[in-house]
Amino acid sequence: MTAKPVVLRGRAVLDAEEAVAYYVREAGEKVALDFVDALERAYRQIALHPTSGSLRFAHELDLPGLRHRPLRRFPYLVFYVDLKDQIDVWRVLHGARDIPEWLRDEGA
Secondary structure, eight states: OOOEEEEEEEHHHHHHHHHHHHHHHHHHHHHHHHHHHHHHHHHHHHHHOOOGGGGGHHHHHHHHHHHHHEEETTEEEEEEEEOOOOOEEEEEEETTTOHHHHHHHHHH
């Protein structure tokens, strides 16, 4: 199986940077690096198995094709759309947030 390229929107990059900064500040560099590793693993899995993510918010927000995948060991979700030639990552959000509101704010 061929992996698709994973392309992050600007807001997804900012989300990840904010999470890393939080973990550095609150838990130290080791935990922040573990978060980055978990995020990279999620991107690899999405690239190889794009349909493995849940469509729950696609139905809730009427955004066909929007999927999410949780990070292992961290309470974050990666939101993405599987396009023909790439994976379009929209956001990386903490699972305790008001996800529909955060996605609406993005204007996705």
